[in-house]
Amino acid sequence: MAGKKILLNELGLEQKRKGFVSKEKLKEIASKACVPESEAFSAATFYSFLSLEKRAKHSVLVCNCPSEQLKGSEKILGFLEKRLKVKRGNATKDKKFYLGETSCIGLCDKAPAMLVDGKPHAKVTIEKTKEILGKLK
Amino acid sequence: MNSALLEASNFEGLKKALEKTPEEIIAIVKESSLKGRGGAGFPTGLKWEAALKAGGEGERFVLCNADEGEPGTFKDRLILTKAPLNVIEGILIACRVLDAKKAFIYLRGEYAHHRTALDRAIKKAKPYLGANGIDISVVLGEGAYICGDETAILNSIEGKRPEPRKKPPYPAEKGLYGKPTIVNNVETFAMVPLIFLGKFDSNKRLCSLSGDLHKAGVFEISEGKQAGTLLELAEPIGIPKALCFGASGGIIPFDPCMELTEANVKERGAFPGTWSVIVINHEHSIVELCRSIQAFFVHESCGYCAPCREGNLRMLELLEKISKGKGTKKDLQILRELSALLESSCFCALGRSAPLHVSTALRHFFWEFEEKCT
């Protein structure tokens, strides 16, 4: 295994760089990691943070696990759906925002919590959400 | 929070351990009664011994499971930020046991922002890494709860689809790339240097408290502490009604006098796992809670085996129906049957523990379901 690249790390880097992993890139990464292309495809399509198609510019993921629902994560999601004019699980028409739900992000003590472009935000309120959205170009 | 469990070892524990032979280390870890803190609670010393005794030539690995994904659990997050060096020391002690030259830390994608603290700790440990020719790599997960399973992680690192593997063989015998591998979670590794400093107390552990509380957070609990005393520290909002042990541990009625022991939780049909306790007060509905946990399992089932893939979906449909007030008594019966089916026939622990919240809720809070059914 010496010198072999870890497939997942390489896929993650590409996702971070480009916002998605293209077919060509997947092939290239698979060969670097010494994994058959089909296997790499099957792995890449498994993870929720990876995508083989271009995703929206910004991702807004609200945790919807039990600890959060007790603390009003639905309100935040509802507000975001209205504000961004998009239902959860979808991207806005202009492909600027993707709004989704996520499983626990380890901030249950500071619920409601969300990940915006991978960055955690805790104890969010509607006011705070507005602020966060405002800062996204 | 202040806890001896988070006290920095500053390489003192590691130094002490490195003076010992692998066999001596295993004997000391066994003696300490340390059990895995990732949920299953397997005795750490025995696991290490199995890996040491596993035959075969060539490489051996140490893997730290930092894929803490159980809803309601965040104690590893605290350890990774407050005492990351203790984790590294624990990993190095395990490397010493196996004479492993390569270790991995599988960090969940949701914790990517804690990577810097971890990298810094690895850098600090450089002298020890260098002296023993050990390399520690961080592998970043990309959002998959199933990767908390010790065999799914193996597949994930190897670049395969992260479905769980059949056990046996256990990772200790055939782990990463088919080689003997010690897999433990963050909290477990962090306890190891404390053992060598004489500061480890197997009666104490970290507990993540969240839900209807003013002061949610990580608390230290010791065997025998009463549930009421613990909750007082976290200042409940309203009157607590139930304790929910993450998504996969089940739901039990809150009894202030109940002593927090694994046996007491099990007696009520639940399983404390990583001791993540979500507190539910009287204003919140148990049916709604179950619906939300069920949606989690539908999302996180890896899809490999039919009972889990299909069964969880059917259970969610029923719970949605019931929560809308459209369920019947017959639906409750089907829910029960499905729970039993999943518990007995799913391929891995995720599927087998997925219905626990429903079976325990039906046992302890049946009237809440009944009330919504015709």
Ligand code: SF4
């Ligand atoms: S029980 Fe669920 S998570 Fe486990 S292998 Fe089957 S489908 Fe995958």
Ligand code: FES
């Ligand atoms: S349940 Fe939402 S962060 Fe843990």
